[in-house]
Amino acid sequence: MDNLLNAVVLLLNFLVVPALAYGSQLALGALGVTLIYGVLRFSNFAHGETMSFGAMFCILFTWLLQSWGVTLGPLPTALLALPFAIIATALFVLATDWLVYDYYRVKKASSLIFLIASVGVMFIMNGLVRFIIGPEDRNFADGARFVFTARDFKEWSGLAEGLALRSTQLITIVTAIVIVAALFWFLNRTRTGKSMRAYSDNEDLALLSGIDPGHVVRIAWILAAALATIAGVLYGLDKSYKPFTFLQLLLPIFAAAIVGGVGSPVGAIAGGFVVAFSEIGLTFAYKKFLAYLLPAALVPDGLVQLLSTEYKFAVSFVILVVVLLIKPTGLFSGKTL
Amino acid sequence: MTETNRPVLLFAAMALLFVATAAIIGLNSALFALNFCLISAIMALGVNIQWGYAGLFNVGVMGFAATGGLTAVLVSYPPVAEAWAAGGGGILISGLLTLVTIAACILAYRRMPRGLVRNWALAAIILVGLFVIRYFYDPAVEAIEAVNPATSGFLGGLGMPILFSWALGGVVAAGIAWVIGKISLGLRSDYLAIATLGISEIIIAMLKNEDWLNRGVKNVIGLPRPVPYEIDLQQTEWFINLANSLGINPVDFSSIYVKLCYALLFAAVLLIVLYLSEKAIHSPWGRMMRAIRDNEVSANAMGKDVTRRHLQVFVLGSAVIGIAGAMLTTLDGQFTPTAYQPLRYTFLIWVMVIVGGSGNNWGSVLGGFLVGFFWLQAEPLGIWLMQVITAGMAPDNPLRVHLIDSGAHMRLIVMGLILLLVLRFSPRGLIPERTSRAH
Numbered sequence: 001m002d003n004l005l006n007a008v009v010l011l012l013n014f015l016v017v018p019a020l021a022y023g024s025q026l027a028l029g030a031l032g033v034t035l036i037y038g039v040l041r042f043s044n045f046a047h048g049e050t051m052s053f054g055a056m057f058c059i060l061f062t063w064l065l066q067s068w069g070v071t072l073g074p075l076p077t078a079l080l081a082l083p084f085a086i087i088a089t090a091l092f093v094l095a096t097d098w099l100v101y102d103y104y105r106v107k108k109a110s111s112l113i114f115l116i117a118s119v120g121v122m123f124i125m126n127g128l129v130r131f132i133i134g135p136e137d138r139n140f141a142d143g144a145r146f147v148f149t150a151r152d153f154k155e156w157s158g159l160a161e162g163l164a165l166r167s168t169q170l171i172t173i174v175t176a177i178v179i180v181a182a183l184f185w186f187l188n189r190t191r192t193g194k195s196m197r198a199y200s201d202n203e204d205l206a207l208l209s210g211i212d213p214g215h216v217v218r219i220a221w222i223l224a225a226a227l228a229t230i231a232g233v234l235y236g237l238d239k240s241y242k243p244f245t246f247l248q249l250l251l252p253i254f255a256a257a258i259v260g261g262v263g264s265p266v267g268a269i270a271g272g273f274v275v276a277f278s279e280i281g282l283t284f285a286y287k288k289f290l291a292y293l294l295p296a297a298l299v300p301d302g303l304v305q306l307l308s309t310e311y312k313f314a315v316s317f318v319i320l321v322v323v324l325l326i327k328p329t330g331l332f333s334g335k336t337l
Numbered sequence: 338m339t340e341t342n343r344p345v346l347l348f349a350a351m352a353l354l355f356v357a358t359a360a361i362i363g364l365n366s367a368l369f370a371l372n373f374c375l376i377s378a379i380m381a382l383g384v385n386i387q388w389g390y391a392g393l394f395n396v397g398v399m400g401f402a403a404t405g406g407l408t409a410v411l412v413s414y415p416p417v418a419e420a421w422a423a424g425g426g427g428i429l430i431s432g433l434l435t436l437v438t439i440a441a442c443i444l445a446y447r448r449m450p451r452g453l454v455r456n457w458a459l460a461a462i463i464l465v466g467l468f469v470i471r472y473f474y475d476p477a478v479e480a481i482e483a484v485n486p487a488t489s490g491f492l493g494g495l496g497m498p499i500l501f502s503w504a505l506g507g508v509v510a511a512g513i514a515w516v517i518g519k520i521s522l523g524l525r526s527d528y529l530a531i532a533t534l535g536i537s538e539i540i541i542a543m544l545k546n547e548d549w550l551n552r553g554v555k556n557v558i559g560l561p562r563p564v565p566y567e568i569d570l571q572q573t574e575w576f577i578n579l580a581n582s583l584g585i586n587p588v589d590f591s592s593i594y595v596k597l598c599y600a601l602l603f604a605a606v607l608l609i610v611l612y613l614s615e616k617a618i619h620s621p622w623g624r625m626m627r628a629i630r631d632n633e634v635s636a637n638a639m640g641k642d643v644t645r646r647h648l649q650v651f652v653l654g655s656a657v658i659g660i661a662g663a664m665l666t667t668l669d670g671q672f673t674p675t676a677y678q679p680l681r682y683t684f685l686i687w688v689m690v691i692v693g694g695s696g697n698n699w700g701s702v703l704g705g706f707l708v709g710f711f712w713l714q715a716e717p718l719g720i721w722l723m724q725v726i727t728a729g730m731a732p733d734n735p736l737r738v739h740l741i742d743s744g745a746h747m748r749l750i751v752m753g754l755i756l757l758l759v760l761r762f763s764p765r766g767l768i769p770e771r772t773s774r775a776h
Binding site: 042043045100103110111112113115116117119120121122123124126127128130131134135247248250251254255258302306308310311313314316317320321324325328 | 392394396464467471475520521524525526527528530531532534535536538539542543545546679680684687691739742743746747748749750751752753754756757760761
């Protein structure tokens with residue numbers, strides 16, 4: 001019985017909890033991609049860099065607050081800086097819309113032109129981030145490190161395996177739930193949210209009903225910037241902030257959005273968790289887990305790791321390929337919000 | 338300036354730039370820039386085939402170029418007999434088993450009825466296959482990497498002349514492009530972009546981690562050359578005589594001579610690719626491609642198989658990129674996976690095509706030369722610019738130090754700006770595509 005419990009705790013500690021946190025971050029990122037796709041009809045390649053940009057602003061504001069001696073006690077100061085970072089990122093994103101995308105929208109350019117423009121924006125943002133904060137690794141999580149440590153858990157339960165919950169993991173999951181609930185309330189209950197859904201569903205009909213397209217587009221960018229900033233900050237708190245990781249995060253985020261069905265918010269969330277659990281599940285070494293469950297003679301020699309961790313992206317890519325082959329519209333097939 | 342004069346003038350200006358570089362900085366660095374530009378121009382032609390002819394957006398140029406580079410290593414490097422003896426068999430068996438697993442998956446997918454049973458069967462085949470493959474693969478890799486890890490530790494190549502790899506690099510890149518295209522073409526247009534982004538990241542991750550294949554980040558150096566070595570030339574009699582009669586120091590002349598040989602080889606390839614591209618675009622096939630690009634629906638209604646044509650043109654363009662990738666590795670004489678950065682290998686090539694004029698082969702070549710040339714000069718220029726801007730500040734001023742250190746990141750911003758500005762204000766590029774209405 002103890003062995004079974006130990007095995008379960010092992011999985012919880014190294015697979016389920018990290019995957020829940022990572023999945024929440026991906027889901028928030030994918031929601032932003034899906035929102036922009038639903039309203040503006042293009043895949044925004046600059047979304048990863050928007051996350052990076054938001055996280056950078058958050059770090060700068062955190063440093064400012066810390067230099068004033070303001071902290072949040074056990075919680076990271078970054079949470080206090082987050083609203084300011086969201087405002088700064090949203091302003092920047094609105095500026096890019098005004099300077100870059102607005103022209104093509106008026107011209108009714110093809111979605112591919114938007115996509116290329118977004119690649120241009122991506123590189124400019126990437127350059128700005130490296131220019132402002134530099135390419136180094138930044139760790140900006142302060143406050144309490146753990147909600148409970150592996151040692152606490154072992155003493156409490158008397159098991160050989162420990163279960164730790166880092167405060168950043170708990171914050172990630174709780175924030176993601178709150179944000180997603182707020183987003184769904186906004187899309188389904190408020191007038192602006194409903195007009196966004198209408199616009200995404202049928203642009204011409206929405207225009208005929210007197211919906212202001214400029215307003216809808218602006219709200220979509222602000223929401224995308226907010227989601228991206230939150231996702232970027234949570235990712236940075238949970239791991240650490242490195243400017244170059246965000247280009248690599250683009251692939252799992254797109255995979256999550258496509259798995260769920262681009263344009264579908266529920267799909268984006270489901271997709272985020274599908275990608276996170278597959279990525280961590282396939283790169284997890286199951287040897288110790290099997291050792292708890294199997295008789296000693298049957299335990300394999302190797303690590304029982306299906307894929308080495310360097311090929312994390314390959315997992316998102318394979319998921320992407322499978323979805324494109326079998327169900328290109330995604331799990332929650334939909335083009336509308 | 339008339340339509341026909343414009344390209345001639347632009348190319349003349351480009352030639353003048355090289356002459357000026359040769360006169361001011363030296364012939365050696367002018368030739369270095371020329372070789373870089375020749376290869377860039379071929380890559381730009383490849384992207385132009387995809388984007389200019391068919392409107393396909395490939396974000397994975399880097400992956401195809403790296404594939405070409407890997408082919409250069411695998412073709413030219415002499416085989417490491419010890420490593421083959423240690424683990425060659427294991428690698429071959431696991432390769433064979435991979436094929437068997439894939440075949441079993443396809444067979445199960447085709448033969449079994451749709452449903453939950455088939456999905457579980459597929460998952461089981463993949464899982465069992467993965468474990469069996471790794472049973473042979475892991476010890477083989479360990480054995481290979483244990484053979485002289487400091488100098489080799491990989492299987493080596495075929496030991497054939499490196500020139501073969503140029504053609505073969507194109508073939509391998511075309512094969513990868515076929516798989517990617519087969520999966521993502523015919524769906525929404527941005528799926529190709531996302532899929533190519535993914536495959537290029539995976540190719541680079543593989544090149545960095547599969548040490549048995551190409552030594553990973555330890556790099557393969559000393560690839561054989563298609564041209565003579567400087568050191569040999571300096572000891573050859575006719576060469577010393579030639580250098581003396583030209584009045585140049587034999588040591589300097591040997592370096593110039595080698596670069597000239599490369600330039601001739603690259604120019605020959607460029608001319609062949611350019612000739613074929615021009616022939617293709619002015620043929621009925623080229624008109625069909627443009628018709629598909631400009632209006633997919635009506636081309637489809639005329640009975641053109643849009644998805645198949647897209648696949649064809651995507652494969653062709655990727656093959657050209659693969660050829661250029663193999664040539665670049667040949668020029669470098671070494672293979673360094675960490676050198677493959679999306680900015681340099683994907684994005685720069687895109688800027689070349691868009692600045693030069695998408696849809697026009699001459700435009701892409703000009704773009705390759707012009708953007709390639711300024712890319713090489715940008716770093717010294719950027720550092721110089723930063724030093725001028727900050728000249729008034731104290732040498733240890735933190736802002737000055739930061740600005741000078743960040744000079745290199747300016748490239749990202751400048752390239753992004755060029756792309757956005759050209760896309761907006763001059764979307765047809767320097768040498769616009771010639772449509773029948775224009776003349």
